[in-house]
Amino acid sequence: MGNWDGLDRRKFPRVKYPCLVIIKNGEGDDKEVILSHTENIGIGGVCVILKKNIKMFTQVEIELDLLDMGDHIKCNGKIVWNVQRKSDAKKKPLFYDVGVEFESLPDDDKKRIEDVVSRLVRHDREVPYT
Numbered sequence: 136m137g138n139w140d141g142l143d144r145r146k147f148p149r150v151k152y153p154c155l156v157i158i159k160n161g162e163g164d165d166k167e168v169i170l171s172h173t174e175n176i177g178i179g180g181v182c183v184i185l186k187k188n189i190k191m192f193t194q195v196e197i198e199l200d201l202l203d204m205g206d207h208i209k210c211n212g213k214i215v216w217n218v219q220r221k222s223d224a225k226k227k228p229l230f231y232d233v234g235v236e237f238e239s240l241p242d243d244d245k246k247r248i249e250d251v252v253s254r255l256v257r258h259d260r261e262v263p264y265t
Contacts, residue, residue, distance in 0.1 A: 148256065149175040149252070150251070151175050152173065152175060152251060152252075152255060153172050154173050154199055155199070156170075156172060156183050156199050157170055157198040158171070158183065158189075158195050158212075158235070159197075160189060160193060172184060174232060176199075176251065177248070178248050178249050179236060180212065181235050182233065182234050183232075184232060184233075185230065188217055189214050190217075191215070192214060195212050195213070195235065196210075197210060197211070208240070208244040208248070210238065210240045212235040214235060216234040217231055217234070220232060
């Protein structure tokens with residue numbers, strides 16, 4: 136993907152909500168497991184911060200810990216965008232913001248995420264809308 140043009144094309148609002156995320160990419164013995172955290176979250180997907188890029192349209196398994204004492208949310212996802220962050224510091228890794236769209240997200244998990252987003256919206260947190 137080219138330069139980020141600043142446009143927000145999301146169907147659902149997202150809120151800044153750091154939670155733990157595990158992304159599994161690949162199959163069989165080649166499966167890569169990446170542990171990171173979210174930049175923001177919405178009922179349609181998440182933005183995660185990664186040390187490496189994942190190609191657009193790659194299918195992944197995703198596991199989220201909402202830190203709400205509930206079970207981890209597990210579903211499939213698809214990489215829908217990626218942007219390399221700018222860095223002025225030398226010898227530091229460049230990070231990527233990677234957008235993952237949820238696929239096959241169970242209704243009860245969607246409701247949990249919706250509750251988190253709604254609660255933060257009510258408390259006037261910054262929420263980008265499209």
